[in-house]
Amino acid sequence: xxxxxxxxxxxxxHGYADRTALGVHADVRTxxxxxxxxxxxxxxxxxxTAPICSPSRxxxxxxxxxxxxxxxxxxSSSFPPDxxxxxxxxxxxxxxxxxxxxxxxxxxxxxGDRACPPHHGFETTLYGLAGQSFGRLNxxxxxxxxxxxxxxxxxxxxxxxxxxxxxxxxxxxxxLTTEIGRRAGEFISDPNEDRPYFCMVxxxxxxxxxxxxxxxxxxxxxxxxxxxxxPGTGLAFxxxxxxxxxxxxxHGREYYLAQLELMDAExxxxxxxxxxxxxxxxxxxxxxxxxxxxTCNFGDxxxxxxxxxxxxxxxxxxxxxxxxxxxxxxxxxxxxxxSTLDLVPTLTAAAGAAPGTTDGIDALPILQGIKxxxxxxxxxxxxxxxxxxxxxxxxxxxxxxxxxxxxxYEHAPMGNGLFLANLTDDIAEQHxxxxxxxxxxARLTQLHQEWRAELH
Numbered sequence: 001x002x003x004x005x006x007x008x009x010x011x012x013x014h015g016y017a018d019r020t021a022l023g024v025h026a027d028v029r030t031x032x033x034x035x036x037x038x039x040x041x042x043x044x045x046x047x048x049t050a051p052i053c054s055p056s057r058x059x060x061x062x063x064x065x066x067x068x069x070x071x072x073x074x075x076s077s078s079f080p081p082d083x084x085x086x087x088x089x090x091x092x093x094x095x096x097x098x099x100x101x102x103x104x105x106x107x108x109x110x111x112g113d114r115a116c117p118p119h120h121g122f123e124t125t126l127y128g129l130a131g132q133s134f135g136r137l138n139x140x141x142x143x144x145x146x147x148x149x150x151x152x153x154x155x156x157x158x159x160x161x162x163x164x165x166x167x168x169x170x171x172x173x174x175x176l177t178t179e180i181g182r183r184a185g186e187f188i189s190d191p192n193e194d195r196p197y198f199c200m201v202x203x204x205x206x207x208x209x210x211x212x213x214x215x216x217x218x219x220x221x222x223x224x225x226x227x228x229x230x231p232g233t234g235l236a237f238x239x240x241x242x243x244x245x246x247x248x249x250x251h252g253r254e255y256y257l258a259q260l261e262l263m264d265a266e267x268x269x270x271x272x273x274x275x276x277x278x279x280x281x282x283x284x285x286x287x288x289x290x291x292x293x294x295t296c297n298f299g300d301x302x303x304x305x306x307x308x309x310x311x312x313x314x315x316x317x318x319x320x321x322x323x324x325x326x327x328x329x330x331x332x333x334x335x336x337x338x339s340t341l342d343l344v345p346t347l348t349a350a351a352g353a354a355p356g357t358t359d360g361i362d363a364l365p366i367l368q369g370i371k372x373x374x375x376x377x378x379x380x381x382x383x384x385x386x387x388x389x390x391x392x393x394x395x396x397x398x399x400x401x402x403x404x405x406x407x408x409y410e411h412a413p414m415g416n417g418l419f420l421a422n423l424t425d426d427i428a429e430q431h432x433x434x435x436x437x438x439x440x441x442a443r444l445t446q447l448h449q450e451w452r453a454e455l456h
Contacts, residue, residue, distance in 0.1 A: 003094060003196040003351050004324065005283040007188065007274070008087075008343065009267060010060065010200070012053065012103065012207040014319060015293025017302040018260060024302050029261045032268035033321065036287055039330050040323030041367045046288070046338040047377055047388075051308055051315030053135060053290045055381075056340065057202075058106050060290070061086050061120070063344025063358035065378070067455050071107070072382045073402070074135075078107040079115035085356065087344050088121030091198040094351045098122045099187040102180045102202030103137055105130035111167055118166045122200070126165050126183045128176075130204070133159035137204040138228075139212035139259070143171040154230040157237055158209075175214045177205050177259070181266030185273050196282075196351075201270070205263035208297040209244060210255035213262075221258055223251055238409070245296040246411055256298040280325050284350060287321040288340055296411040305429040309412040311379050311386040311395050312429055324350075328367055336366035337375055337388070378451045384414070387448040391424040394444040420444075 017024040021034040049059040049066060054077035058066040062080040069084075071077040080086070088098045100117035104127045109115035117125045128137040138146075138159045146160035155161070162169040172179055184201045211226035218225055226249075227233075229240045242248060249255075267287070274283050292315040293299030295307035306312025320338060322328055341360030349355065349362045366372040376389040383402040386395035396418050397403055403414040420434045420441050434441055 002282060003096070005188070005196050005274075005279060006091070006096075006198045006347055006351070007184075007270065007283060007285045008198070008200045008347070009270075009285070009287045010057070010102075010202045011263060011287070011289045012202075012204055013291065013294040013297060013299055013308055014206055014260070014289035015295075015299030015301050016304055016314065016317060016319060017300040018257075018293065019319060025300065027257060029257070030264045032264045032271060033287060033319070035268070035271065036285060036321040036323050037331070039325065040285070040321060041328050041332045041334050043320040043322070043334045043336070043338050043367075045335050046318055046320035046340075047316050048288075048291050048318055048340050049316075049379065050381065051291050051310055051379075053105050054107055054131070056290050059359075060288075060340045060343060061088075061106075063087065063341055063356075063360050065341070065359045065455060067380055067452075072380060076382075079109065079113070079120070082114060086120040087347065088117070088198060088200070090121075090344065090348045090353055090356065091351055092121050092123075094348075094353050095195055096198045096351065097124075097193055097195045099124040099184065099197065099199045100202070101126050101184045101187070101200070103128060103130050103204045103207075104202070105135055107131055111164065116164070116167070117200075124187055126163055126170065126180070127202075128159075128161070128163045128204075130159065132156070133161060136207050136209070137176060139176050139204065139209075140214070141173060142176070143173055145171075146173070150228070150230060153237075154228070158228045158230075175217075175262075177203060177263050177266055180204075181269055185270055188270065189273050189277065198347075203263050203266070205259045206256055206297070206299065208294070210252070210259045210297065211244075211249075213255065213258055217258060217262065221254065223254055223258070226251075226255075242409075246298060249298075253298040283324070284347065285321075285323040286343065286347075287319065288343075289318045292316055292318060303428050307410075307412050309406045309410055310414055311381070311384050311397070312415070313393075313423070313427065316379060316386075322367055327364075329369065332367075332369065334367055334369070336363075336372040337377065337390075338363055338366065339377055376447055376451075378448055380448075380452065385448060387444050387451070388423070389444060389447060391422050392440060392444060393421050393423055393429075394441055394448070395419050 301314035304314035306314035
């Protein structure tokens with residue numbers, strides 16, 4: 001059997017409920033993601049390792065809990081150490097050509113760092129360092145001219161710095177989602193290559209600020225143009241920011257859904273490109289998002305409680321779709337307990353590689369419908385932690401400056417203290433069973449303490 005091509009798509013802050021096929025919202029349009037679900041496996045109980053992008057992405061690229069190198073939250077997050085091979089490096093060793101297109105955000109990386117894709121196994125690249133701009137990339141502007149026009153500090157807050165190819169700056173004025181899709185499409189359909197490919201596409205959609213849409217899209221959707229922040233607005237950035245998130249931004253949900261639809265269209269083009277070459281059965285396509293949906297950015301996580309930043313299910317349970325015709329069944333819903341930690345061992349095993357050191361599992365048998373083994377998943381951000389074991393989840397939030405800041409600045413209700421839920425009976429985490437199940441809570445606490453001791 002030939003080594004399969006691999007297309008890994010990572011979106012940003014996509015809400016758990018925001019797919020047409022789920023039938024939750026009539027105004028959501030995601031035909032490409034719906035097609036992936038119809039032709040592959042939808043994972044209902046899939047998780048990231050952190051409720052924010054930087055540490056979550058570090059686990060995706062490494063297959064290891066990022067806490068192993070101290071990456072718990074924004075300030076401590078970083079790319080894995082040099083002795084931890086990336087997914088791209090593992091696949092390069094199997095003869096793959098590798099391409100990375102889109103957002104990079106593992107921490108505070110600088111040009112030339114190992115965190116930059118050309119320095120951890122990617123041959124062809126077009127990317128932006130979001131860690132240099134408060135975790136975001138502008139949807140429309142990336143040039144020296146834009147930097148000069150926005151000025152300091154707005155150029156940083158609005159993330160208009162040039163992109164990078166290799167270590168070289170690349171200016172791009174135009175809709176970034178389209179450019180990411182175009183460059184990825186060129187890579188996977190290169191007629192001069194006969195090696196299998198690993199293509200990682202990291203859209204900045206649907207991260208805020210979603211009003212940054214092309215003029216023609218605003219006109220077609222009858223949406224007003226909204227201005228980015230500059231000091232000339234007369235407001236400090238923090239005060240202005242509160243006006244551009246829930247519940248204050250006019251048309252906020254419409255902007256978000258437009259960005260989601262346009263990203264989905266690019267995914268559709270990539271699927272069409274794969275299919276047009278007759279390579280669908282030889283290609284694994286995986287779709288995930290980097291953390292739970294951002295409700296302050298108008299995403300919806302129904303029926304889950306919570307949002308990005310929190311360890312409620314809405315912060316860590318994500319959309320995960322797999323397509324591999326002939327190997328994976330079509331239109332299957334999988335309720336096995338899965339994690340983005342499983343991407344590295346599953347994809348490297350499909351490529352014929354030895355498993356190496358990983359905290360994940362080869363998920364292929366679970367995706368195919370073979371009964372999964374029992375497993376336990378953990379989360380730890382320092383000021384909050386959680387553990388899921390089978391149906392049960394125990395979480396804890398401290399009354400700290402971090403939790404209070406998130407509750408006020410990001411409109412992210414955090415909770416306080418211990419919370420025990422049976423997720424089979426209570427997926428929305430509405431009933432705290434901590435008092436009625438003290439022995440179970442003690443067992444889960446012990447499991448988490450043992451996990452922390454093993455990591456450190």
